Amino acid sequence: MKLTRSSAAGGVAVVLVVGLLAGGLWLSFRPKPLLLEGEIEATEIDVAAKVPGRVATLEVKLGQKVEAGALLFTLESPELLAKLVQARGAQDVAGAQRRKADTGARQEEIRAAEQQWHRAQAAAELADSTLGRVDRLFRDGVVPRQRRDEAEAQAKAARAAAASAKAMHEMALAGAREEDRAAAAGVAAQAGGAVSEVEAYLAETQLKAPRAGEVSSLLLDAGEIAPAGFPVLSLVDLNDSWVVFQIREDLLAGIGIGTELTGRVPALGNHEVTFKVDYLAALGAFATWRATSTSAGFDLKTFEVRARPVTPTPGLRPGMSVIVPWKR
Incomplete structure (x- = not known):
């Protein structure tokens, strides 16, 4: 009877030891939960x-x-202030030239041109009268042909001078030509643009x-x-923030645009925040070598995944970590 009890106790001990060993092996080799770690960024x-x-x-x-x-x-920019003074001075000059072109000649200039025309007209009439008298004397044989030709030349010159004086008077009445007024307006606009440019730089x-x-x-x-x-x-705009993950491509299954991820933020007392993926792109500069056999391997791309909070989260700041449990 005693031997039977001793054998039973030994069997129980063996079972316990085997169970503990099996449990330890299971704990050692069971798959560990995957954690995605990201960092908060903001605009x-x-x-x-x-x-x-x-x-x-x-x-x-x-x-x-x-x-x-x-x-x-x-x-402070003293150079810009000096350029503004120069630009405004050029604008004043251009404005005066435009007003001169638009206004035309002064009344005093118009009257002076009119007097010059009348004087030239009177001189032309006198030259014509003189030519008539000299011509009659020439026909009577009193004066030589040379004198008659001189009188005719003087009469022609006087009529041309009168016509020129009349044209000057009419030009004074009409003012500047349309082309001159347009040119003056263009110069004024250019000077105004220069002032606006310097003022924009000063702003x-x-x-x-x-x-x-x-x-x-x-x-x-x-x-x-x-x-x-x-x-x-x-x-930094704290209202426009997101979390950035760098995930190996063999772990991307189940992650796409619109996927919601729930992670905890250690800096906020492990407060859980729900994020929605809105950006996913490969990072060409990052690759992880993964062996597929004892003699060969291949590169796995790393993808940048960005996700934004579904609802505003007070206290979320750039640099904070976000931990997301993820199943393979």
Whole structure:
């Protein structure tokens, strides 16, 4: 009887040991759950001016929230101010020339031209009378032909001078030609465009926020030179954020545009957020070598997957991690 009990106890012990070994082996070799780890990104805007200048003032601080249209910083540009003075001076000259062309001759000039015409007309009439008298004397044989030819030439010259003076008077009455007025108008428009151009550049010395956001970085301080196109500060739009995953292609089964993923955000106390995939593309620079046998292998592409929160999530910021459990 004692031997039977001892044998039974030994059998139970053997079963327990075998069970523990089997359980340990199962725990060791069972498939581990796959976790997709992504990082939150958001739209970031570098704010730069089109013109170079010295940073005069910074109107915002790092981390400050700003609304669209808020003044961010100002630049100093004495060169642009000098160009504006020059452009406005050229505009004044062009405007005066256009007014002169449109108005025509002054009344004093018109009257002077009229007097010149009358004087030339009187001289022509006198020359014609003189020619008539000299011609009669020539026919009577009193004066030689030379004298008669001289009188005729003087009469022709006087009539031409009268015609010229009349034309000058009519031109003064008519004013500038249409082509001259058009040319003057074109010069005035060109000068006005130059002023508008310089004013537009000057407006670029007062930089305002293109959209609402948070100041994420300040790259220059007041007093430093800002080259054209170089960002002075950056804004981040926390309302336009997404999570980025880099997933090997053999793990993409079940992920496509419109797929919803639920992940936890450790930085928000493991708060669960639902994301919807809206972008998927291969990353050509990334590949993972995967062996298919002891003698060969192939490259697996890595895909960038982006997903946006289905509902707004307060506190979500760029750089936060997102952990998504995923089944193979």
